[in-house]
Amino acid sequence: MNTVPSKRPADGELSTPAARRRAWWHFQFVDHAVIRHWWWNLHEIAPGVWRSNHPSPARLRRYKEMGIKSVISLRGNLRKSPMLFEEEACATYGLNLIYAPGFGSRIAPRKDAFASLRQAFQTAQKPFVVHCKSGADRTGMAAALYLIMIEGRPAEEAMQQLHWRYVHFKRAKAGVLDHVFRVYVAARDATGISFEDWVETAYDRDEITASFAMWRKGGDWQSVIKEASI
Known part of the structure; x- marks a missing residue:
């Protein structure tokens, strides 16, 4: 987890009108912010806990008006236009910006990402997005993961956060994220292990990736897990 100081400078990337224009055009059309002006994908998952797509500076102002106090970004602390504008806007509106690294949209998370995200959840002042x-x-x-690790909800319920209504598709490459929970549920049903104990003692992203690839080719996921020795 990486918390960004509220007055972090932009290292010159936005310091001139020309640089700001270049960054803004990149943000709008390369990062597709122009689509996100109208489509926020904003949903409350628990009291004071929201999920959304990458917010623009204008939307961060709206979040502040909604009472949001913290922003957790899963995109990484990179010196690119989306992060630069986000850092600047969070500093302007007094929002605490926290980075939780280690997650990809088409790969199983790094093992250390789970603990990093839990720390971010516990550190972020509510309401947060x-x-x-x-x-x-x-x-x-x-x-x-918030529902499982913080709220203590069953994995089967939590997995509904990975759903087509949020524009997530299980048969696409991003379905490897669902598969993490399928593998865990199989282990839990066999041994009664908790999610965090499973991550600590049995989580293997390479085996999960391999068994997911087999499942996408048409295998029954229960048989695939057994054949992959997970």
């Missing part, structure tokens, strides 16, 4: 780029895959994973 968690987001990736589109608010579909990584954000769905994070929302499910």
Whole structure:
């Protein structure tokens, strides 16, 4: 987890009108912010906990007006236009910006990402919003993990955060995120292990990736898990 100081400078990337224009056009058309002006993918998953796609500075102002106090980004602390504008706007509106690294939209999370995200959840002052780029895959994973790790909800319920209504598709490559929970549920049903104990002692992203690839080719997921020795 990486918390960004509220007055972090933009290292010159937005310091001139020309640089700001270049960054703004990149944000709008390369990062597809122009689509997100109208489509927020914003949903409350628990009291004071929201999920969304990447917010613009104008939307961060709206979030502040809604009472949001913290923003958790799953996109990484990179010096690119979306992050630069987000850092600037969060500093302007007094929002606490936290980065939770280690999540990808089409890969199983790094093992250390789970603990990093839990720390972010526990550190962020509520109400808070968690987001990736589109608010579909990584954000769905994070929302499910919040329900499991913080709210103590069953994995089967939490997995509904990875759903087509949020523009997440289980048969696409991003379905590997669902598969993490399928594998866990199989282990839990066999041994009674908790999710966090499973992550600590048995989580293997390579085996999960391999068994998901087999499942996408048409295999029954229960048989695939057994054949992959997970």
